[in-house]
Amino acid sequence: MGMQHYHLNVKGDKFFKIVDGEEVRVDYSLKNSERIALIDRDGVIVEKPERHKYWHSPSDMNVLPGVPQAIKYLNDRNVPVMIITNQPGIYKKEFAIKDLVEMNEVIQRSISKNGAHIDGVIFCPHGKASETEGCTCRKPSPGMVISGMGLYHTPEEKTYVFGDFASDIGAAVNAGVNPIWVATKHDEYEIMREQISEKYPDVFKKAQFNDLYAAVKAVIV
Numbered sequence: 001m002g003m004q005h006y007h008l009n010v011k012g013d014k015f016f017k018i019v020d021g022e023e024v025r026v027d028y029s030l031k032n033s034e035r036i037a038l039i040d041r042d043g044v045i046v047e048k049p050e051r052h053k054y055w056h057s058p059s060d061m062n063v064l065p066g067v068p069q070a071i072k073y074l075n076d077r078n079v080p081v082m083i084i085t086n087q088p089g090i091y092k093k094e095f096a097i098k099d100l101v102e103m104n105e106v107i108q109r110s111i112s113k114n115g116a117h118i119d120g121v122i123f124c125p126h127g128k129a130s131e132t133e134g135c136t137c138r139k140p141s142p143g144m145v146i147s148g149m150g151l152y153h154t155p156e157e158k159t160y161v162f163g164d165f166a167s168d169i170g171a172a173v174n175a176g177v178n179p180i181w182v183a184t185k186h187d188e189y190e191i192m193r194e195q196i197s198e199k200y201p202d203v204f205k206k207a208q209f210n211d212l213y214a215a216v217k218a219v220i221v
Helices: 067-076 099-114 145-152 168-173 189-199 202-204 212-219
Strands: 007-012 013-019 022-026 036-039 081-086 120-124 157-161 176-183
Touching: 007 157, 013 036, 036 145, 067 081, 067 099, 067 212, 081 145, 120 145, 145 157, 145 168, 157 168, 157 212, 168 176, 176 212, 189 202
Parallel strands: 007 120, 036 081, 036 157, 081 120, 157 176
Antiparallel strands: 007 013, 013 022
16 A cells, blocks of 8 residues: 555645645655656546546546556655646636545546555646736646655655646746656647747657656656
């Protein structure tokens, strides 16, 4: 069994654990880890919803091929696995925090069939910068990345962010850690390809991976 699967909303330097759909203030400092994998959810772990749409229930989502194997690969190497995910649907009242927790627990149960586990989830419940004042967690802001590596006291050079969107790459770059583009094919692939090539040419020139399993095997040995 892995560590307890927890959901955290980060506000400034404070952590709030989700218990029965409610936020509870907690102090977190976990066992030091030399490396950490911070992974976007939609488009990397599960299929991407249609553009400008959100997953609302577990029955809507499908775990992408290779994901259980990728996470098991990380587990076997004692690399903590954290999801870091923008979830503006909470801000827009498309779904509640408890629904987010339920969806992520279904992902956890699905990958557990392969002996894999996700250690935790850090999520941003806010809207765009124009909609939410003072948010420092919504990617491409670095807040969730900094919080994730802070939990495990992991150095920047050993922190890896796996994502399919330019905002994921931006969050990694802004935090000074390693961005890994998982170039999954979905409706917004061409848009992301253009954005990443323009904004982050150094990342774009590196190896591009079609799925998470290929990415983690190449990056973390």
